[in-house]
Amino acid sequence: MSKTRKPLLLAAAAVVAAGSVAAYLYLKGIPGKLATPIDSAKVVPDEALMTAFISADSQKWSKLQQFGSKEAQLIIAERLQNFQAQMRADTNIDLEKDLQSWVGGVMFAVLPAPAEASASEPNLLIVVGIKNKLKALEFATRLKVQKQATVEENQYKGISVSNIKEQNGTSYSTAVLGDYLVLAFQTKLLEAAIDTFKGEPSLASAAGATEALAKSAGVGNPIAQVYVRDYAGLVRELLLKRADAPKVPVATLKQLDRVKSAVMGVGIDGDGLRLKALAQLDSQAIKRQFQPATGKVVAQFPAETVALVSGYGINQYWSELVSQSKDSPELQKSVQQIRQSVKQAVKIDADKEIFGWMDGEFALGAISSGEGMLAQVGFGGALVIETSDSKTAESTLQKVDAAAKRAIPFIAIEPRKVNNIEVREWKSPQGVMLGRGWLNKNTLFVALGGPLVDAIAGTAKVPLNSSPNFKAITGSLPNPNQGYFYLDMEKTLPVAIQLSVAAGTPFAPDVSALLNSIRGVGIAASLPDESTRQLEMLFSLKAEGK
Numbered sequence: 322m323s324k325t326r327k328p329l330l331l332a333a334a335a336v337v338a339a340g341s342v343a344a345y346l347y348l349k350g351i352p353g354k355l356a357t358p359i360d361s362a363k364v365v366p367d368e369a370l371m372t373a374f375i376s377a378d379s380q381k382w383s384k385l386q387q388f389g390s391k392e393a394q395l396i397i398a399e400r401l402q403n404f405q406a407q408m409r410a411d412t413n414i415d416l417e418k419d420l421q422s423w424v425g426g427v428m429f430a431v432l433p434a435p436a437e438a439s440a441s442e443p444n445l446l447i448v449v450g451i452k453n454k455l456k457a458l459e460f461a462t463r464l465k466v467q468k469q470a471t472v473e474e475n476q477y478k479g480i481s482v483s484n485i486k487e488q489n490g491t492s493y494s495t496a497v498l499g500d501y502l503v504l505a506f507q508t509k510l511l512e513a514a515i516d517t518f519k520g521e522p523s524l525a526s527a528a529g530a531t532e533a534l535a536k537s538a539g540v541g542n543p544i545a546q547v548y549v550r551d552y553a554g555l556v557r558e559l560l561l562k563r564a565d566a567p568k569v570p571v572a573t574l575k576q577l578d579r580v581k582s583a584v585m586g587v588g589i590d591g592d593g594l595r596l597k598a599l600a601q602l603d604s605q606a607i608k609r610q611f612q613p614a615t616g617k618v619v620a621q622f623p624a625e626t627v628a629l630v631s632g633y634g635i636n637q638y639w640s641e642l643v644s645q646s647k648d649s650p651e652l653q654k655s656v657q658q659i660r661q662s663v664k665q666a667v668k669i670d671a672d673k674e675i676f677g678w679m680d681g682e683f684a685l686g687a688i689s690s691g692e693g694m695l696a697q698v699g700f701g702g703a704l705v706i707e708t709s710d711s712k713t714a715e716s717t718l719q720k721v722d723a724a725a726k727r728a729i730p731f732i733a734i735e736p737r738k739v740n741n742i743e744v745r746e747w748k749s750p751q752g753v754m755l756g757r758g759w760l761n762k763n764t765l766f767v768a769l770g771g772p773l774v775d776a777i778a779g780t781a782k783v784p785l786n787s788s789p790n791f792k793a794i795t796g797s798l799p800n801p802n803q804g805y806f807y808l809d810m811e812k813t814l815p816v817a818i819q820l821s822v823a824a825g826t827p828f829a830p831d832v833s834a835l836l837n838s839i840r841g842v843g844i845a846a847s848l849p850d851e852s853t854r855q856l857e858m859l860f861s862l863k864a865e866g867k
Contacts, residue, residue, distance in 0.1 A: 354500075447503070
């Protein structure tokens with residue numbers, strides 16, 4: 322479909338649909354309400370595989386205005402103006418005056434393809450809420466005379482259906498169903514929507530869908546929502562039925578069937594832009610029982626940490642990967658390659674001597690530092706991990722030390738005490754490359770660079786979990802949880818800009834300004850119950866003018 326003609330799709334549909342029911346709109350001209358996901362789903366057939374809804378409530382969207390620097394807000398306003406100008410040039414449509422006045426929300430629904438469906442046409446149903454019928458009629462009447470599409474009118478079960486063909490060859494059908502303008506690229510799908518409007522089962526009445534559509538995963542002030550009613554069916558419909566579909570292992574197909582449904586909501590609150598996702602799993606297929614992360618290892622990192630990933634039980638992830646590989650030759654090959662590589666390089670058993678003892682909480686972080694070998698890049702990495710088998714862990718580390726000395730003759734491995742903790746450091750002529758030690762009898766740390774060894778083994782002035790930024794970015798996320806992803810944009814951006822300049826690809830000023838409006842990103846995964854997996858993400862935004 323031509324990019325310049327895309328905006329005409331809604332406009333042409335409005336012209337024909339509204340024009341064909343002009344008397345209806347005139348008599349029912351009282352402004353309607355804003356559409357909601359649950360209301361829009363009442364004209365979507367119950368066999369829908371997925372829906373995506375975008376709110377047209379300006380009050381909800383206006384909450385974004387409380388965030389961002391003046392510079393960032395000006396950039397966004399300029400880009401919106403440019404988009405509107407391009408739309409007017411391509412279609413003679415003013416987004417604000419012509420569409421925002423009557424469009425009350427948009428839902429996109431993916432349905433199974435009809436038996437006689439054309440492979441080139443999407444199985445897509447578009448449901449547009451009409452919040453002001455008089456404005457819709459006014460727009461349709463003005464635009465209809467432009468003759469930018471040919472129209473063929475017919476009836477289906479007493480509903481006027483318009484089959485539209487644009488000048489570029491794009492064809493679709495549209496009808497007005499109550500307070501909704503419905504559009505489909507395949508006539509059979511539009512007819513299915515009319516059947517639903519006339520009383521056939523709708524997605525809104527499908528088992529589990531009502532609650533999912535109404536709650537938007539529990540996000541506050543929702544502006545968008547995605548609901549996947551049949552995850553496996555959606556993947557098969559969109560990916561596996563294609564002529565060029567990839568060959569998917571049997572194990573992967575089994576994994577698809579484990580996910581029964583999922584819902585994701587996006588909202589704007591006092592902290593920024595928040596996303597929540599809930600996935601309902603087949604409880605019979607869940608073999609792994611996660612324990613919540615306590616956050617103890619996060620407290621071992623200093624406030625200078627710019628990014629961090631934490632979790633619990635690396636050994637469980639490895640065990641599940643090995644189990645899944647039994648049904649997948651490709652996955653089995655990858656597992657064997659890992660085992661063989663470790664065996665050849667270090668002469669250790671990956672299952673027992675690496676993953677076997679990684680049974681506790683862990684965190685991997687990047688810490689800013691301008692000292693020693695880290696001065697050029699501005700940061701280094703550190704790993705803190707708990708284990709119930711420190712004896713095996715230490716034996717493995719000693720074997721790694723020995724392998725390193727064989728492979729890199731110029732390094733020296735020497736002990737040093739930091740804050741009464743004995744550490745072992747790999748030293749090169751340029752300085753400390755790596756250091757490791759035991760913070761207590763079951764907590765190991767490995768850090769790149771001498772400054773980070775001191776930062777982890779020493780007593781941090783401000784632990785990461787007590788820093789204002791960490792609290793602001795992760796404080797509203799679910800707790801207890803399975804671990805965090807944390808990114809401090811305020812500390813990361815200067816390093817990223819420096820590296821981009823050094824690489825000869827500096828950030829554009831407007832990109833830097835937009836990134837500078839983000840305080841940080843926080844993600845946490847949790848398990849509300851044995852068959853539900855929850856993921857919450859927060860783009861923490863700076864207050865207006867900051």
